[in-house]
Amino acid sequence: TQLLEQSPQFLSIQEGENLTVYCNSSSVFSSLQWYRQEPGEGPVLLVTVVTGGEVKKLKRLTFQFGDARKDSSLHITAAQPGDTGLYLCAGERYTGANNLFFGTGTRLTVIP
Amino acid sequence: KAGVTQTPRYLIKTRGQQVTLSCSPISGHRSVSWYQQTPGQGLQFLFEYFSETQRNKGNFPGRFSGRQFSNSRSEMNVSTLELGDSALYLCASSPGGSGGLDEQYFGPGTRLTVT
Numbered sequence: 596t597q598l599l600e601q602s603p604q605f606l607s608i609q610e611g612e613n614l615t616v617y618c619n620s621s622s623v624f625s626s627l628q629w630y631r632q633e634p635g636e637g638p639v640l641l642v643t644v645v646t647g648g649e650v651k652k653l654k655r656l657t658f659q660f661g662d663a664r665k666d667s668s669l670h671i672t673a674a675q676p677g678d679t680g681l682y683l684c685a686g687e688r689y690t691g692a693n694n695l696f697f698g699t700g701t702r703l704t705v706i707p
Numbered sequence: 708k709a710g711v712t713q714t715p716r717y718l719i720k721t722r723g724q725q726v727t728l729s730c731s732p733i734s735g736h737r738s739v740s741w742y743q744q745t746p747g748q749g750l751q752f753l754f755e756y757f758s759e760t761q762r763n764k765g766n767f768p769g770r771f772s773g774r775q776f777s778n779s780r781s782e783m784n785v786s787t788l789e790l791g792d793s794a795l796y797l798c799a800s801s802p803g804g805s806g807g808l809d810e811q812y813f814g815p816g817t818r819l820t821v822t
Binding site: 597635636637638639640643683685694695696697698699700 | 711740742748749750751752755763765797799810811812813814815816
């Protein structure tokens with residue numbers, strides 16, 4: 596059983612559309628990170644959210660941490676083919692521990 | 708600054724054999740974490756080493772072990788390989804020592820296939 600469940604598991608959209616990926620858990624996390632992984636490479640960190648209710652924007656990407664620090668969402672506006680990849684959320688359960696609990700992943704394909 | 712390097716990139720082994728994977732962290736980073744990535748289980752934490760000591764450990768059997776050298780390079784070893792050990796093994800380095808969650812930089816991984 597995964598500690599962090601992501602939905603949807605797969606997403607295929609047209610260029611220019613908007614989308615939201617969800618990351619849910621019944622556990623509380625001291626912080627949560629979002630990564631993007633491309634084939635043949637390791638995950639690359641996009642953002643870290645720490646405070647409940649926090650919202651961070653990275654160009655067309657908006658990340659939100661739930662008030663109770665149990666869930667998070669990633670919203671992409673006007674998706675582009677370069678956004679294609681595997682999106683992973685990862686939570687830190689215990690402050691100071693460099694061991695992340697990764698979500699199940701969302702594979703996004705943006706069709707030109 | 709050079710990124711995290713992992714060797715070898717691909718490996719094929721037979722059930723029952725053992726394997727050693729290597730990870731060279733970013734220069735100056737003292738923490739190295741290892742993860743296993745499979746289609747079924749996703750990314751799972753194996754262990755973390757900081758200043759040559761194992762600091763955190765995930766929920767994997769004792770067949771999985773690791774070590775870190777004085778130059779922060781790390782190796783992980785899997786003994787008595789099973790088919791289910793086929794996976795992408797990722798290592799991540801971070802500065803370490805801050806007392807909080809560091810930004811982790813992942814290597815490209817070693818793809819292990821057990822036949």
